[in-house]
Amino acid sequence: MASPAVPIFLSRLDASLVDPATVTYLQDLVNFLHRRCFHIACDGQIAAMEDPTFDIFRLRPEPSLLAGVPDQVAAAIATLEELLQQGSPVLAAYTRAAARIRRAEQQQQEAFNAAMSELHDAECAVADYLDAYDAARAHLAWNRHAIRCSAARVMAVTSSVLIGDEASVAAMMAALVQNLMFYQYREQAMLIGVSRMAPYYYAALRRHQIALARVGAVYSTMDGAGDEERVIRDGARHFNESVAVLCEYMA
Missing domain, CATH: 1.10.287 (Helix Hairpins)
Known part of the structure; x- marks a missing residue:
């Protein structure tokens, strides 16, 4: 997964050059993702499994219309979709990790x-x-x-x-x-x-x-979490970089 680096200078959105459905989609993404961390975004996507209205990609044009959008912005959007769309490996790893944490907390409480x-x-x-x-x-x-x-x-x-x-x-x-x-x-x-x-x-x-x-004992974490934690950490880094590009473009 190639995450876009935040450029020194990135041109702002010119709505006249971009499809209106794409503009609406990008504005909705920015409104949701601005000042939100990766974990909150993942929690929202997990909730969207039960209620699709929570899906941050619900306004995504089909097929995706990115004409007029800079390559770095298009790469940022693609990265976010790859990270957070239903069924993505990163979101699946986060879902398992969240369930594991809940089980661990329950076990610790018990x-x-x-x-x-x-x-x-x-x-x-x-x-x-x-x-x-x-x-x-x-x-x-x-x-x-x-x-x-x-x-x-x-x-x-x-x-x-x-x-x-x-x-x-x-x-x-x-x-x-x-x-x-x-x-x-x-x-x-x-x-x-x-x-x-x-x-x-x-x-x-x-x-x-x-x-x-x-x-007073500290309970050890469950086995098998190391690889998934690495996937989640990498996903969070790519998420932050992509959101920074998107917010800069839509500012």
Whole structure:
């Protein structure tokens, strides 16, 4: 595709030398293309597949009447038609690329939603383990207080002169010691329970970190887009050069 270079000087349109249908066609093209980028022009042509009134070539004379139009302008028009007419390779590549981008955006949104859901679940799991740990610590603190109280009572009994028979004293000491041992055994069970919580907590924390990383991840583009992106870039360059020639001619 040979795109016309923008000339240093290009004569303006002399409507008296050009077929009126061609003048109307060129004016309509300029009105649509002036200050519009290649992507907007492609989007318009894609929309024209559903509604022909959007087709920028709808006023094209058949057969094309370019008598009196400079060669550079004729080449610019031919380039634009080759780029943007229905069925052109460039427009087809752009259509596929646009669909691929939409799919990628949808996939990214779905992946983001899934990652956010996983992050929420992980945060809840971490919070649950922290709540359970705080509750276990509170129970452990209460149990240790009970141990201290029981030990103090045992010490008080052993250091005091009690009035009563030996059987009563022995029974009281046995009850106090048994109570103390109960709290001590329960403390050991609580400590084991707390220690067993740690791996689950760290697993939940790791899950949270992974979910957080997923939320911030950059998703890779789909394979096979490289060649089409090159076609689209080249098409955009030819488009800009051709529009510049046409706008200069119709100014």
